[in-house]
Amino acid sequence: MSLTFSFRTLLLGGVAGALCASQAAAMSAAPQSLSTELIFTNSTDQTLQVSVEGEATLLVNEVPPLATRVLTRLQRTQGSEGEVMVHLSSAADSLTLAQSLDGLALSYSARGSDWQTGAFSDAEIHQQQVSFDSLPAHIAVRADDTDEGGNIRYVLQHVPQRQVSAEAGELAVLGYNIWATTIYGSKKVDTRLQLMPAMMAGYDVLVLTEVFDAAPSDKLLQALRAEYPYQTGDIFKAGKLMPSGTRILSRWPIEREDSYAYDACDGIQCAATRGVIYARINKAGKAYNLFATHTQSSDDDANRNARLAQLAEMGQYIQSLNIPADEPVLMAGDYNVNKIGLPQDRDQMESLLQAQEPENLGHNLSYDSASNHWAEAPYLEYLDYTLFSRVHQQPLAATQRIFAPRDISAAMWGEWDLSDHYAAEGIFRFDASDAASNDFPYAGQVVHLRTANGHFVRAMSGGGSFISAGSSQPGTWESFIPVNLGDNKIALRARDGSYIGLDSYLLGTLTCGHAQSSAAAAFTVTDLGNDRVALRADNGRYMRADFGGGAGLSAASSALGDNQTFTLLHP
Template sequence: MGLNNIKFSVGTALLMGAFATQNTLADSYVFITNTTPETVSVQVNHTGTQILQHGNQWAQEATQIAPYETKRVLRMNRYSGLKSGQTYNFDTVVSSGSSQVTFKQSMTGTWYGSTIKHGMQTASTTSPWYTDRNVYRINTVYAGLAAQTAVKAEYTGGYDDFHYTIHQNTVTEPVSNNADEIKVLSYNIYALPMVASKISERLAELPQHLNGYDVILMQEAFSSSRTGMLNQLAQQYPYQTHVPIGSGYNLFDSGVLVLSRYPIVKTAEMIYPDCTGTDCFADKGVIYAEIIKNGKAYHVTSTHTASFDTNEARALRQVQFQQIRQLINQQNIPSFDAVLMGGDFNVNKLLWPQDYQDMLTNLNATAPVSTGYTASTFDPRINKLAGAAGSGGTTVEYLDYVVSSNNHRQPTQSRNDVRILRSAADPLFMTWDLSDHFPVMGHFNYNP
């Protein structure tokens, strides 16, 4: 190729790249996060003193948003074809059943491009127009539950993007005083320093989402921020175990503990003697607690077993389940007492069904039926923290359980209810999730 041809090709490529970049920077996008358990429909209506060309100057990019999913739903060109002094309005209607909210943008053409303002409308309230990048919200009711709509404009280096959410608030679990019913929440809270993001912000927010349970089993409570969180939780859960730690020096302790609404009368623990890979930086283990709820004894364990799916880690997990069983056996628990074992077991029953069966065999336990968000307990498709570097990558996994011992008091009804706990608070806006894992509530009923 001749020198002139090379120069022409390079120049053409640079011009095309610059043109593409200019087009990208000349667009604003609207993103919507659906924090409800139902799929919502999306309809964009465009009005104004002038109408932009559909497909070229604007486009609707989604017609539905699945539960807990974030989608880019609207593209608006902010420069090409806009007339100075003319207005261009976009109303994005999000609906499910009889519930509806509208997310609004209004552009005005200028000699240099456009200005824009944004807002929201619910069944009872229309917001003012906003022109800054603060978080704004409206309290509302959506699908019969307390909810909020919220918006934040985001700086992109070009024209701003807009992030909206229809966000159903966390439903408070009703407190049960029934001695023959117990609600045990297992939660890996992803408080892993040097890896996890926004630890202090998430742990500060967590207590208001953990109301009403009898017992909470925590894992990955490594960060020093746990102290403030546990102090807040002590108002509801005044009985708390220590966090087990190994006899030697390590970067992290076990990160596991038990919190209870009712008295803890006995504890025991085990630091697992073996580890694999980066798990060796923590004193992974299991904590046991005997809890007396209105005269009835419940024996619970919280654990975080070996991570990763190498052959070595998969085999080690099964050994650790046997060690949990040994710890239970050492307590000489009467057969008429209930024994519940929970935690981040790290066995993905979606990928390794035989490992899952081996887990139950080694624990000598029965798993309740799965309810709630049954797709997974770790889902990078909808959880930004799960997809972050240092977490789990792209694999959808079901890892967290509360199971019942076969050798002890048997429940008449039981379920493992996977719950998606999110916050639209300013520090967590666009992060949403409170951990990379979803918590699981083990709900067990027994005959008197």
């Protein structure tokens, strides 16, 4: 028994071992065929037609704007060779994606009418600046897991080319919900916000909403300050848990800032302050009145009613400011009014605000779960607007463009979108014959007073408080408007409407809280040439920046020198 058992055990063990070895050999052998998906992301605003050459079956005939599609599947087999070329074409241009097959080996490249990439076979991201539709663009490609089939992913994206106009009569406004609300499910906030400044360049004004996550939002606002130094504060209503998360950032001086917090709200959204921020912006002597808001979301009856009530409050607030009818009034933000599903609500919004939406020249949705990586399915909505008032100065031309801010770097590869919303770009052109003149000393226009050592005069909190000469860069608190008083005298108005003036005639101390009619707010101008001035106060002494700047400010000097010299910078 034992001998038989031992022999049978040995025999069966040998068979089992042979089977295991055979299976291991089969598992370790190279595959005989692989299937590799060819994926293309069309981050342009053009629909691209698709055709194919070579041994491959085309899966789609076109790729819509902002869409991602699997174009074909490459069948790679031992002993086969050839090339599969997929052609994509707009009305004015085309490009080719070329895949070279040599058995299971694979390389890939792209080319256009006047450009060509290298041939790649690794798993790195390869980017190249090219031209498509006569515009600068980026083509990028990356292969993933091609040893097991995997995919090759291409993306084509135009490079933002906005250049701000110096014309007083044109205002370019970007409205963008930046989705910085981690508490409500926002993803990759730090990464996304760090990449945003590049796509926000070249506008006159930014209207940002959902600016909630403090640390990354503060970094974004600071990064944007070099181009948009004039930035409003947020709104916070007593009893709420969160501010509004809405900001206006301007390239041009903000002469006046105000806000209104809505009373209407419903449900959990009442935890956040909802409201509207107002900024009066001076671009080269032309005044623009801009309102920014973010209203209640969702389309059930309770939320709709709260949202429409908020819009009614916004309309009443705008009317209460009595803005002159010959000045432009513009509005922007995330209104959460879905004109696709609820066109009657869009019409009611326009009626409540006495406003009009310009023609949209861009994407047909601003919240698009079919093309935006972060947007929640199944929502396909148009929520973001730039508007102009129908009862104030009318634009000579006005357009709106919904577009997708995207990034194709490794940090965002395969996700692309910088927010769950797309952005709304409004371009408005007005008659600017009423723009204030540029004559020195720029009465009626915003100026900054730079000291001898490069600091700036600042009214703390924008006025109503003390002043100094210690600011390192110009911004809202450093903005003043000279008012011509006649007899070579001016008054300097701060953002809040108060004026710089003598607090003590004896000591020459200065504060910013005076009325224009006060003799203490009158300064005699001495023109020193090249926009340099000296300002003599009503006590007969000159305004002086202590140590040439970086410290205090007073009107206590009896003689002129560097410390008593200020340069009027006219943005």
